[in-house]
Amino acid sequence: MKIKLENIQKEYRTIKRNVLVLKDINFEMNEGEFFVLLGPSGCGKSTLLNIIAGLENPTGGRLFFGDKLVASENKRECLTPRERNVAMVFQNYALYPHMTVYENIAFPLRIAKTDENLMDEQVRKSAEILNITRHINSKPSELSGGERQRVAIARAIVRKPAVLLFDEPLSNLDAQLRTATRIELKKLQRELGITTVYVTHDQIEAMTLGDRVAVLKDGYAQQIDTAINLYEKPANKFVAHFIGFPPMNLFRGRVEKEGNAFCVPLKEEKIFVDDFTLQTGKEYWIGIRPSDMELTQGEKGLSGCIDTFELLGKDALLYVSSNGMEFSVLVPKQDFKAGQKIKFKPKSDKIHFFEN
Amino acid sequence: MSEERAKSILTGLTVTFMVLFSLIPFIYMVLVSFNVNPDFLDRGWLFTFAHYKDVLTEESLHFIDYLKNSIVVSAVSAVFTVFIASLCAYALTRLEMKGKAFILFLVLAVSMFPQVSMIAYLFKIMVSLGLINTYPALIMPYIAWTLPLSLWILVSYFAQIPKELDKAAIVDGCNEFQTLFKVVFPVALPGVFSTTLLAFIFAFNEFIFALILTTDYHSRTIPVGIAMFEGLHGQVPWGQIMAASAITMLPILAMTLIFQKHIIGGLTKGAVKG
Numbered sequence: 001m002k003i004k005l006e007n008i009q010k011e012y013r014t015i016k017r018n019v020l021v022l023k024d025i026n027f028e029m030n031e032g033e034f035f036v037l038l039g040p041s042g043c044g045k046s047t048l049l050n051i052i053a054g055l056e057n058p059t060g061g062r063l064f065f066g067d068k069l070v071a072s073e074n075k076r077e078c079l080t081p082r083e084r085n086v087a088m089v090f091q092n093y094a095l096y097p098h099m100t101v102y103e104n105i106a107f108p109l110r111i112a113k114t115d116e117n118l119m120d121e122q123v124r125k126s127a128e129i130l131n132i133t134r135h136i137n138s139k140p141s142e143l144s145g146g147e148r149q150r151v152a153i154a155r156a157i158v159r160k161p162a163v164l165l166f167d168e169p170l171s172n173l174d175a176q177l178r179t180a181t182r183i184e185l186k187k188l189q190r191e192l193g194i195t196t197v198y199v200t201h202d203q204i205e206a207m208t209l210g211d212r213v214a215v216l217k218d219g220y221a222q223q224i225d226t227a228i229n230l231y232e233k234p235a236n237k238f239v240a241h242f243i244g245f246p247p248m249n250l251f252r253g254r255v256e257k258e259g260n261a262f263c264v265p266l267k268e269e270k271i272f273v274d275d276f277t278l279q280t281g282k283e284y285w286i287g288i289r290p291s292d293m294e295l296t297q298g299e300k301g302l303s304g305c306i307d308t309f310e311l312l313g314k315d316a317l318l319y320v321s322s323n324g325m326e327f328s329v330l331v332p333k334q335d336f337k338a339g340q341k342i343k344f345k346p347k348s349d350k351i352h353f354f355e356n
Numbered sequence: 357m358s359e360e361r362a363k364s365i366l367t368g369l370t371v372t373f374m375v376l377f378s379l380i381p382f383i384y385m386v387l388v389s390f391n392v393n394p395d396f397l398d399r400g401w402l403f404t405f406a407h408y409k410d411v412l413t414e415e416s417l418h419f420i421d422y423l424k425n426s427i428v429v430s431a432v433s434a435v436f437t438v439f440i441a442s443l444c445a446y447a448l449t450r451l452e453m454k455g456k457a458f459i460l461f462l463v464l465a466v467s468m469f470p471q472v473s474m475i476a477y478l479f480k481i482m483v484s485l486g487l488i489n490t491y492p493a494l495i496m497p498y499i500a501w502t503l504p505l506s507l508w509i510l511v512s513y514f515a516q517i518p519k520e521l522d523k524a525a526i527v528d529g530c531n532e533f534q535t536l537f538k539v540v541f542p543v544a545l546p547g548v549f550s551t552t553l554l555a556f557i558f559a560f561n562e563f564i565f566a567l568i569l570t571t572d573y574h575s576r577t578i579p580v581g582i583a584m585f586e587g588l589h590g591q592v593p594w595g596q597i598m599a600a601s602a603i604t605m606l607p608i609l610a611m612t613l614i615f616q617k618h619i620i621g622g623l624t625k626g627a628v629k630g
Binding site (some may be wrong): 053055082092094107165284 | 366423454518520521523524525526527529530534538539542547
């Protein structure tokens with residue numbers, strides 16, 4: 001199922017004030033795509049998911065499933081979740097505590113008045129897919145967090161929805177289980193081929209799961225792209241800083257022409273740039289990933305002093321003060337000492353420039 | 357003596373005192389009901405079942421009628437009250453609307469009216485409706501009377517149920533009524549049970565409305581019935597009154613014991629993380 005969002009807007013009106021959570025959201029999701037909505041908390045990503053689900057109505061714009069209009073500001077044009085045929089998995093599982101696992105999975109089919117035999121077959125099949133057949137007669141309270149989330153996913157896929165929605169489904173699991181479930185989830189989605197929208201604030205989840213990722217902030221989609229493009233070609237300063245760990249070094253500066261080459265003058269030294277197509281002399285945000293820095297002995301480097309450093313397995317993350325700023329530099333581990341003087345330089349083709 | 361020992365002794369003493377203080381009237385009631393002489397401290401103890409036998413078999417006392425009336429009236433009003441209160445509590449906790457707190461406080465304010473202030477007018481209404489000495493004459497005021505309390509209890513129970521459960525139910529295809537009766541209501545069952553029990557006891561014990569709105573054993577309830585017990589020659593039949601009171605305790609006691617198992621919290625365990 002293709003999903004198309006057109007100028008989606010959502011405003012909450014309270015007695016005290018009106019809050020415009022989503023200002024103007026536009027994008028399309030392709031058939032069978034694993035689409036991730038990523039953003040810091042409070043950016044409206046869950047609201048957007050609820051709008052796609054039909055749990056909330058937008059206050060502006062239009063939402064299409066395929067060619068069919070399913071929601072607009074006109075309430076009468078909004079379809080219920082049932083009519084849209086969506087299924088949803090929640091962060092806190094939202095299992096029905098008074099029912100067994102079997103009844104939980106069967107619930108959507110029962111509500112839809114599915115034939116008993118067909119229902120039994122489908123319930124058992126989805127329980128098998130998620131490997132919870134042996135818990136089928138347990139109550140949710142007897143299961144662990146990971147098992148509960150499996151039940152919730154089984155309940156979501158049992159009636160073959162047109163769209164699967166996930167609202168931070170892994171946040172309540174511990175780190176190891178989260179990684180394992182993430183991998184399974186990706187595999188499951190690929191096998192089922194159902195268009196999936198996945199909300200998370202965890203960039204690792206977004207990067208590993210999503211065919212494409214939309215980064216949301218301040219009510220707008222900041223960038224919609226594949227994970228690798230978000231990392232390598234961030235569209236703006238926010239995305240650059242939000243994606244990637246350790247976060248990108250960001251500072252303001254002007255590019256000047258120097259002979260055939262370009263450079264960014266800092267307080268005392270200069271950063272050399274190979275290729276520059278934007279306007280010289282204009283102030284930009286300049287971004288350099290810590291991993292795009294290298295230590296150097298040559299002249300064209302910046303000199304600095306290691307304030308402190310962290311050892312991360314085979315790499316070391318150095319916090320270096322240089323030219324009145326603090327840079328983080330990720331380099332292969334050596335015998336570093338705090339207070340040590342070093343020279344380093346950014347790889348000249350890996351420097352990002354962002355307009356204000 | 358160690359501090360802990362002192363603490364446990366003090367706790368024990370307090371508990372014993374509290375339990376005795378509450379139970380002594382009941383013990384006295386049971387003792388009198390089994391004794392030939394109500395003033396057994398003066399005239400000596402003489403065991404008998406006669407009072408119970410009288411109460412249960414003597415037609416002129418109408419005890420069985422009163423008991424039946426009480427149970428029917430209380431049960432019907434409790435069930436209606438909880439049904440209405442749960443619909444209302446669901447709306448107040450789940451739907452978007454303005455002035456929820458105002459509605460709740462208004463309901464609470466209504467329940468503060470003293471019963472006596474309404475009874476005269478209520479009597480006139482029931483007379484005009486021709487309902488005096490019928491079940492509806494009691495059931496309707498009881499529903500109105502127990503509704504605020506039931507609503508407040510159920511609102512607090514419903515508010516504890518995570519909203520994700522409703523969302524899940526709606527996504528799974530439920531309409532509002534299915535969400536309420538297939539998901540919210542069963543999850544809130546302990547609260548629903550205790551509310552039903554409370555509403556039942558409330559109606560079961562009520563005296564003033566029952567006194568004014570009923571005239572004879574066709575609809576008179578137990579509290580009034582027992583108060584109107586009269587001996588053959590106008591004397592106060594203490595033994596029979598106590599025997600009737602003791603029997604009256606049984607339905608309430610039984611209900612509490614049966615529902616006790618359901619009135620435990622933690623049924624929502626496993627619904628969501630926690």
